[in-house]
Amino acid sequence: GAGVSQSPRYKVAKRGQDVALRCDPISGHVSLFWYQQALGQGPEFLTYFQNEAQLDKSGLPSDRFFAERPEGSVSTLKIQRTQQEDSAVYLCASSPQGVLLGDTQYFGPGTRLTVL
Amino acid sequence: KQEVTQIPAALSVPEGENLVLNCSFTDSAIYNLQWFRQDPGKGLTSLLLIQSSQREQTSGRLNASLDKSSGRSTLYIAASQPGDSATYLCAVINQAGTALIFGKGTTLSVSS
Numbered sequence: 001g002a003g004v005s006q007s008p009r010y011k012v013a014k015r016g017q018d019v020a021l022r023c024d025p026i027s028g029h030v031s032l033f034w035y036q037q038a039l040g041q042g043p044e045f046l047t048y049f050q051n052e053a054q055l056d057k058s059g060l061p062s063d064r065f066f067a068e069r070p071e072g073s074v075s076t077l078k079i080q081r082t083q084q085e086d087s088a089v090y091l092c093a094s095s096p097q098g099v100l101l102g103d104t105q106y107f108g109p110g111t112r113l114t115v116l
Numbered sequence: 117k118q119e120v121t122q123i124p125a126a127l128s129v130p131e132g133e134n135l136v137l138n139c140s141f142t143d144s145a146i147y148n149l150q151w152f153r154q155d156p157g158k159g160l161t162s163l164l165l166i167q168s169s170q171r172e173q174t175s176g177r178l179n180a181s182l183d184k185s186s187g188r189s190t191l192y193i194a195a196s197q198p199g200d201s202a203t204y205l206c207a208v209i210n211q212a213g214t215a216l217i218f219g220k221g222t223t224l225s226v227s228s
Contacts, residue, residue: 004159033215042120042205042218043160056214091159104150105216107159 002026004108006092012114013082021077021111025094032075033105034067035091043091049075082115089113118143122206122219129196130227137191137222139206144184147209150216151180151191154203163204164191196226 005024013019025032031050035043036059045059051072060067064082069075079086089110095103119142129135139149148167152160164173164180166189172181179192193200203223207216 035216035218040220042207042220043216045210045215045217048214056212058212059215093160104162104165105160107152107161109157109159 004092004094004106006090006108006111008111009109010112010114012116014116015083017082017115018078018080019082019113021079021090021113023075023077023092023094023108025073025075025092026096026106027073028096029094029106030072030097031095031103031105032069033093033095034075034077035093036061037089037091037110039088046077046090079113082113084115087113087115118146118208118210118217120206120208120217120219122204122222124222125220126223126225128225128227131196131198133196133226134192134194135196135224137193137204137206137224139189139191139219141187141189141208141217144187146184147213149180149182149189149209150207151178151189152205152207154205154221160205193224196224198226198228200224201226 007022034046037043047067048056049069064080066078091110093105093107095105121140123138150165151163166182177194203221205221207218
């Protein structure tokens with residue numbers, strides 16, 4: 001597996017359900033990012049991890065959103081009590097070191113979440 | 117707050133044409149700027165990364181320029197091909213250096 005993988009690729013949830021989205025970054029990558037992309041929009045930053053530390057969560061839209069990366073590799077984005085406005089594609093990206101070092105970010109295919 | 121704008125939102129051209137996609141940003145204090153390509157149902161692929169100290173980067177038929185003082189970047193695609201059809205996104209690093217701030221993208225369609 002050379003790239004970033006995400007699962008599930010598609011998720012349909014009823015309003016009020018909790019969902020968990022998984023990201024497997026490229027092995028050895030220090031930095032991991034989550035983005036939310038609504039239809040017809042560019043990705044919007046949600047949160048950033050450096051190893052297991054969540055250094056920036058300023059983009060999380062509400063306290064219903066929670067992300068973790070407990071061992072510094074796989075990350076999970078959890079959304080509690082989903083609402084229709086949460087419907088979007090959730091993208092995960094990783095980079096070898098940090099963005100300030102000029103690293104590019106490698107993106108996964110995304111998870112398309114539809115909340116009914 | 118940094119804002120990134122891309123013009124046009126959509127572009128249709130016949131195969132073989134040279135074209136320019138535009139990106140502007142409101143805060144010139146950026147670390148770098150990247151151009152990405154997004155195909156339907158897929159993630160983003162980095163095309164070119166320009167450091168803040170650079171003026172341009174080239175890769176094959178692609179050339180990206182950066183003018184920090186005016187807050188602008190352009191992506192030039194030479195001799196367009198149907199396989200170039202995709203959405204092109206411009207992004208800059210935020211002031212905290214922790215994330216990319218994206219424009220809404222330009223959707224390009226190249227007809228054969």
